[in-house]
Amino acid sequence: MRRVAVIGVGQSKFGNRQDVNVAELTFEAVKPAVEDAGIDPKSVELVTVGTAGGWYEEYLPAVVTSEYCGFTGAGLMRCEAACASGSAAFYAAYTAIAAGQVDLAVAIGVEKMREVDTPTTVELIGRAGYYLWEFHNFGMTFPAYYAMHATAHMAKYGTTEEDLALVAVKNHKYAAQNPLAHFQKEITLDEALSSFPVAWPLKLYDCCPISDGAAAAVLASEEKVRELGVQEPVWVAGIGSSCGTANLSKRPNYVGLMAAVKAADLAYKQAKLGPEDIEVACVHDCFTIAEIMAYEDLGFCKKGEGPKLIREGQTEIGGRIPVNVDGGLKAKGHPIGATGAAMIYELVRQLREQAQLRSRQVPLKNYIALAHNVGGTGHYCYVTILRR
Amino acid sequence: MASGYATLKSRPLKLVFDIPISRIEKFWQGLKEGKVLATRCRKCGKMFFPPVADCSECYSQDMEWVELSGEGELETFTHILVRPASFQDEEPYTVAIARMKEGVRVLAWIKDVEPTDLKVGMKVKLKADTTLEGEPTYVFVPAE
Numbered sequence: 001m002r003r004v005a006v007i008g009v010g011q012s013k014f015g016n017r018q019d020v021n022v023a024e025l026t027f028e029a030v031k032p033a034v035e036d037a038g039i040d041p042k043s044v045e046l047v048t049v050g051t052a053g054g055w056y057e058e059y060l061p062a063v064v065t066s067e068y069c070g071f072t073g074a075g076l077m078r079c080e081a082a083c084a085s086g087s088a089a090f091y092a093a094y095t096a097i098a099a100g101q102v103d104l105a106v107a108i109g110v111e112k113m114r115e116v117d118t119p120t121t122v123e124l125i126g127r128a129g130y131y132l133w134e135f136h137n138f139g140m141t142f143p144a145y146y147a148m149h150a151t152a153h154m155a156k157y158g159t160t161e162e163d164l165a166l167v168a169v170k171n172h173k174y175a176a177q178n179p180l181a182h183f184q185k186e187i188t189l190d191e192a193l194s195s196f197p198v199a200w201p202l203k204l205y206d207c208c209p210i211s212d213g214a215a216a217a218v219l220a221s222e223e224k225v226r227e228l229g230v231q232e233p234v235w236v237a238g239i240g241s242s243c244g245t246a247n248l249s250k251r252p253n254y255v256g257l258m259a260a261v262k263a264a265d266l267a268y269k270q271a272k273l274g275p276e277d278i279e280v281a282c283v284h285d286c287f288t289i290a291e292i293m294a295y296e297d298l299g300f301c302k303k304g305e306g307p308k309l310i311r312e313g314q315t316e317i318g319g320r321i322p323v324n325v326d327g328g329l330k331a332k333g334h335p336i337g338a339t340g341a342a343m344i345y346e347l348v349r350q351l352r353e354q355a356q357l358r359s360r361q362v363p364l365k366n367y368i369a370l371a372h373n374v375g376g377t378g379h380y381c382y383v384t385i386l387r388r
Numbered sequence: 389m390a391s392g393y394a395t396l397k398s399r400p401l402k403l404v405f406d407i408p409i410s411r412i413e414k415f416w417q418g419l420k421e422g423k424v425l426a427t428r429c430r431k432c433g434k435m436f437f438p439p440v441a442d443c444s445e446c447y448s449q450d451m452e453w454v455e456l457s458g459e460g461e462l463e464t465f466t467h468i469l470v471r472p473a474s475f476q477d478e479e480p481y482t483v484a485i486a487r488m489k490e491g492v493r494v495l496a497w498i499k500d501v502e503p504t505d506l507k508v509g510m511k512v513k514l515k516a517d518t519t520l521e522g523e524p525t526y527v528f529v530p531a532e
Contacts, residue, residue: 018391057398114391123472132407133438134495137525138483139468139475147466148485155464155508200467200503247438249485249495254464 001098005225005233006386008037008218009345014333015182017212022056022112023068029214029341030069030108037218038228044218045102046075049110050089051337052082054124056112065110075102082128083286084375085109086215086340087241087382093219094236103224109341110214121210125336128376130246143207145248145377146287147199152254153289154201156304161201163307165192167288168205168330170316175327177360182211182333206288211333215341217348234348237273237368238385240266244378255304257378260297264372267383268299273368275299278321278385280350280362282343284374285328291315294372295323298383317362325350325360340382343371351388411441414453419516419524424458426492427451437492458514460486460494460528467503478520484528486512498528505530 010032012025020028034041049062058064062078075096081088086109093105113121125142127135134140153159169189175181187205195204225233242262245251252258268274275298283298285291292306300321301309309315315323326332326346329339346355347369355361367388374381409416415438418425427439431448437456442449465484475481484498484506494514498506511531519525 016391018393018395115395117473119471119473119476122470123474126472130438135472137519137523138495138497139472139478139481140483140495141468141470141472143470144466144468144483147468148464148483151466152464152508196469197467198470200469202466247495249437249493251493254485 002100003222004094004097004236005220005222005230006217006236006344006348007220007225007228007230007233008033008039009216009348010036011180011215011342011345012213013180014211014213014335016114018114022058022061022110023065025112025212026065026108026110026214027069029110029216030106033106033216033218039104039218041070044071044074044104044106046093046096046105047071047108048077048079048089048092048105049108050079050081050085050087050340051110052080052085055121056115061110065108071106081380081382082375083284083334083336084340084373084380084382085337086342087371087373087384088340090217090340090344090384091239091241091382094239097219097221103221105219106216107219107341108214108216109338111335111337112212113210113335114212118210129248129379133247141199143199143202143287146289147202148248149254149293149377150201150289153293156255157307159292159307161193162189163292163310164206164288165189166310167285167291168192170310171285171324171328171330174325174360175331177357178327178332179356181327181331182209183327183331202287202289208286208329208334211335213333213335213338213342215338215345217341217344232352232388234351235387236384237387238267238269238271240264240270240383241381242266243380246379248377256293256297257374257381259378259381260294260372260374260383263381263383264298267385271385273385277366277368278370279364279366279368280325280347281321281323281370281372282326282346283323283372285324285330286334288330290374291324291328298370298372317360322362325362340371340373343373344384347371347386351386412439415439416524419526422516424456424514424516424526425453426456426490428454435490435492437494456514457489459489460512460514462486462506462508462510462512463493464508465498465506482506484512486514486528488514496526496528500529
């Protein structure tokens with residue numbers, strides 16, 4: 001296996017982006033990524049496009065976005081892993097370079113979710129499990145899948161609605177310092193706790209918004225990095241992928257995600273690192289309970305101690321392990337296919353000490369970061385460790 | 389959706405799928421007779437709910453039908469207020485997962501109980517039922 005580096009990243013503004021179509025939105029992320037890498041787009045050998053799709057008009061979004069970005073002629077594939085589609089695209093580009101198939105690839109994540117009404121979006125994400133057994137007769141929704149984990153976590157470990165709200169308050173605080181975030185405002189604990197229930201025990205402020213957005217990363221082999229004279233490559237130190245059952249009813253428990261534990265284990269082993277080595281992390285906080293479970297599944301704390309980390313402020317800048325200092329999915333927004341690529345964008349910027357704004361730059365010693373991107377409710381998980 | 393920006397309405401597309409159920413048709417027949425059925429692999433003995441025609445454990449295709457006792461214990465639940473487009477005609481509903489006496493877990497609506505009275509660990513009963521549209525389904529109710 002060859003070493004692979006990220007040499008350029010870009011992200012569009014996340015939010016309700018009805019000012020652009022899917023191709024234009026993708027261009028907003030690809031342009032800065034290609035310029036950051038200092039490459040000619042015509043020299044890209046492989047393009048991988050992560051998108052879940054279904055809520056916008058294009059049925060072959062990979063070819064539409066590739067044509068628009070001037071990648072015609074490159075190898076191309078669409079990667080689907082629900083909310084982890086962006087990481088699936090990153091994984092595909094990484095493996096193609098590591099295996100020696102290509103030297104230069106672009107991984108894109110994009111989603112356009114605001115072209116249909118909210119009940120339709122809720123319907124489409126609700127079907128993202130096992131339609132036949134959990135949606136057809138029972139109308140499961142994405143908040144409901146995570147709400148079931150919150151109920152179980154609260155019953156087993158005494159986690160409270162206030163613990164969940166603290167995650168929302170933290171992530172809104174950082175999103176307010178991120179010009180690319182969907183929500184750029186802080187919220188109070190009272191506002192979070194008094195918001196209306198969506199799927200009990202989860203309330204409005206426990207949920208990520210429905211967002212449009214795109215992100216992109218340029219990946220290169222070590223030879224290519226040298227040839228291009230890249231000054232600050234960020235290396236992929238480890239990457240792991242695992243899947244869970246489609247039926248939620250087939251999970252062994254509802255207090256964590258097995259796919260996340262397995263993916264993290266694979267990534268840590270490849271990187272020869274452990275959770276204690278991680279200095280900044282982006283974790284999949286589509287719902288507040290998901291961030292608390294991520295702390296535990298990634299080994300940032302023991303099982304059941306996730307609420308303690310958030311209560312003590314250990315996951316804020318200045319704490320033991322700053323998490324989601326870009327606002328997370330919760331407040332930066334969650335255009336589902338874009339999220340994995342947006343995590344890579346944020347972490348590469350953090351590792352190069354280029355966080356925007358500077359107020360949310362994490363102080364680093366060893367320059368090691370981790371991205372944890374879940375598809376569905378632990379249906380898929382990708383964990384990626386980056387190192388400068 | 390309304391955003392203030394210029395948009396173009398796409399041509400409408402309505403998709404309805406004919407989902408094949410012939411290999412596990414007995415499950416829906418069972419519901420109509422008031423029974424909730426699971427399948428068990430005749431070769432390795434693994435029990436499946438939802439029922440399957442093929443064993444993912446040993447790859448045997450020799451399965452038998454087993455009626456569930458209906459006795460279960462609540463593992464988790466949620467009360468859904470924000471509902472999908474195709475469930476807009478329903479009142480808010482509560483979905484639960486219970487572990488059945490036979491070892492399999494089942495996800496279904498729980499009825500005849502206030503969501504605030506539910507507790508993880510409580511005993512529930514699984515039974516055949518009918519949807520708003522008159523189609524066969526299955527639900528939990530409190531055991532007593």
